[in-house]
Amino acid sequence: MEPPVREKPRLVPALIDAALAAGLAFLLFCLVLGVRTVDGVRGLTLEPRPVLLAVVVGIVFIGRLALNLFWWDRDWRFPKLPFTGRSEKATGARAAGDIYRIGLILIGLAAVFPLLGLVLNNVFGANLPLLYLIDLSILVLTYVMLGWGLNIVVGLAGLLDLGYVAFYAVGAYTFGILATTFGWSFWMCLPLAGILAAFWGIILGFPVLRLRGDYLAIVTLAFGEIIRVVLQNWTELTGGPNGISNIPEPTFFGLEFAFRGDNTFHQFFGLPYDPVYGSIWLYYIIFMLALITNVVTLRLRRLPIGRAWEALREDEIACRSLGINTTLTKLSAFATGALFGGFAGSFFAARQSFISPESFTFIESAIILSIVVLGGMGSQLGVAIAAVVMIGGFEALRHTDSLQLIFGAGFDPTLYRMLFFGLAMVAIMVWRPRGLVSTRQPSVTLHKDAGAISGDLVSEGRG
C-alpha cells in the first residue's frame, strides 16, 4: 500500500529560505572564521580563509534546505538506510545466506590481499604503499580478533566486560617477559600467553561473577586498571613505565626477516631485501589467529556450551532451573574470551617489539567494546565490519587531503577519533539500535528453510 498522497515539498520557498540562512551565516562568519590574525614578522597580519568560510556557509545552506524539505515535514521519519529497508523477518532466510556469503568473500579478499599487492608492485610495476597498507591491515585484524574474542563474553554470554584489555596485556607481557628473559620463541609463547590470560580470566571470574549488570561492569573495569597499574609499578619484572623492548619478531620456520644475519628470509630464497616480507608474514599470522578465533567461536555456538552461553544471556534463572551451572558457564565464557585476548596480546608484543603499560589503558577496552556494540552483539560479520570501519576508517581519513582543505593544514582526523566514535554510536543507536548486523542465526534447526531471528527478540544480557 502506498501511503496517502502528500503535498509536494515546496522547493522554491525552501531554496529561498536556505539562501537567506546562508547569507546570514556569511555575514556572521565572514569576520569570525573568514579571516585569521597571524603573528608574523611584520606584526599582526590578516590571513583570509575563503575555503573554510565557503564550507561553513555551504553546510548552513544544505542543512537549512534539508530541514525545510524533510525535517519540518510532519510525516517525516528518519530515512531508512538501504540495508534496513527490508523487513528482517520476511527476508530472514535470505539474510542468513547473504551473511555467510559476504563473510566468505571478505575472508577470501583478506587472504589474497598482501600477495596480490606484492604481485601488482613487483610484476606490474604499480606503486602501492604496500608496507603501510599491510601494517594498517595488521592493526585492523588485531582489533577484529579482539572484537571477536570480546564478542564471546559480551555478545554470546551477555556479560558486560569493561576490562578486556587486561587479558590483552597479560598475553603481551607473557610473551615479552618470556622472550626477553628465556629467549623463548613466539610459537612457544603463543599458547602459554593464551593459557595465562585464560587463567587470569578465571581468577577474575571467581569473585566477580556473582555480580550482575552494572556492578560486574565496574569490577571488570577496575580489574583492567589493576593489571595496568601492576604492570606500571612492578619494575623488576615488567620494566615499569619503560616497558619491555627488543622483543623478537616471529620467525618464518626459523628464518628471520632481518636485513643481515645468519639465517635470513631473503637470503634463503635469494630475494632482494624488502621489509615488506616481514610484514606480510605478520599479516598472515594475525589473519590465521583471527580466523581461528572466528571458527572456534562459530563452532562453540553450535555446541551445548555455546547454547548455554546464549541461554545465560537470555534468562539466567531459567538456565538454573534447567540444570545449567551458571557459574561454570560464565567462567568458561570469560576464560575463552580471555584466551583469544591473550593470543592477540602476544601477537601485539611480537609486532611492536616494544610494550609498555601505555598500550593497555581503559580506552583500548572501550574501543574494543564499542566495536562489538556497533557491529552487533553476537554477530561475527558485524564485529569485523565495525573494526574495519572504526580502526581502518580513521587511518584512511588521515590521508585524505580534503579534510585538511576544510579544517586547515595540520588537521589530524585521528585526534577526533573519540568524537567520531561518539557520532557513530549515536547514528547506530538511531538507525540500528542492535548494531550493524542484529539478526541472530539459530544454532540448530529442524526445518531446512529456517530464517534468522530478529534482533528485537534477542536480549543483551543483564550480567
Add this chain to the structure above:
Amino acid sequence: MSAAPAEMPVLRVEHLTMRFGGLVAVDDVSFEVRRGEITALIGPNGAGKTTVFNCITGFYKPSEGMITLTQTNGRRYLLERLDDHVINAKAGVARTFQNIRLFPGMTVLENLMVAQHQMLTKGPARALGSLIGLSAYRRAEQNAVDLAASWLERVGLTARADQAAGDLPYGDQRRLEIARAMCTRPELLCLDEPAAGLNARESDELNGLLRSICAEENTAILLIEHDMSVVMQISDHVVVLDHGSVIADGPPSKVQNDEHVIAAYLGVPDEEVEAVEKEVGG
C-alpha cells in the same frame, strides 16, 4: 530402606518453614507428592504457594524443614541442601515459572536443546569430543534433537520449531515451557500456574497434556493453580495453603467441601462473624 521405592512418595516435604526477616511466608508445611499422581497446591493469593515451590526447586534455601526426593531407582536427595541447578541436574526436578521464562531470542528447538545440556555434556570425553566433532557426540546430539522433536510433536509446535520462542503466542509459550522442562527428563515436574491466561480450549488441551505426561512418562506433577476447574478435573490430590500453613489435604472431592477451605476462599458466614464479635465484645 524399609519401603520399596515404588511405594515411596516422589517428594516428601516435612515441617518446611521459610522466613524472610520477620515475615513467616511458609509455616511448618508438610505434604507428599506420590508417584504417578498430579498433586495440586492451591490457596488464596499470598498463601505461600510459590515460596514452597522456590524452596523445592532450590531458588530459596528454607529456614527449617526437610524436603526429600526419592527417585524411581531408589536414590534419595535432600533438596534443601542442594544448589538449584543440581536439583534439576541430579535430583530430577524441573519447573516452569508463573511469568513464563523462555529464552525469547532463541528458537523453539534451541530452547529444548538447552534443556538437554546435562545429557549432552555428561563426562569430560563428551565435552571435549563435541569440540572436534566425535561421532559419540554427534549421536548424542541427534538423540537430543529427536527427543526435542518428539516433544514438539506432543505440544503441537513442530511447524514453529525454528521460530524465535519470543514470537510465539502466549498459549504456545506456556506449552513450550512445559515441553522444555520435560526435556530434562524429570522425576518431578513443578508447574507454577500453567493455565494462567489460557482460554477454555487451551486449558482443556493443557489438561490432556498433563494427564498424558503423568500416565506415559515416569513423572509426577506438582502444580500451583488458581483455575479450580483445572484443579478439580485433573488432580488426584489437593493441598490447600492459607497464610503459610496447610489447612486441608486430600482428594479434590473432599477438599472441595472442607469448611476451612471454603472459609479461606469465600470468608465465613455472617452469623459466625457475629457470634465471634459477641464473644470478643463480651
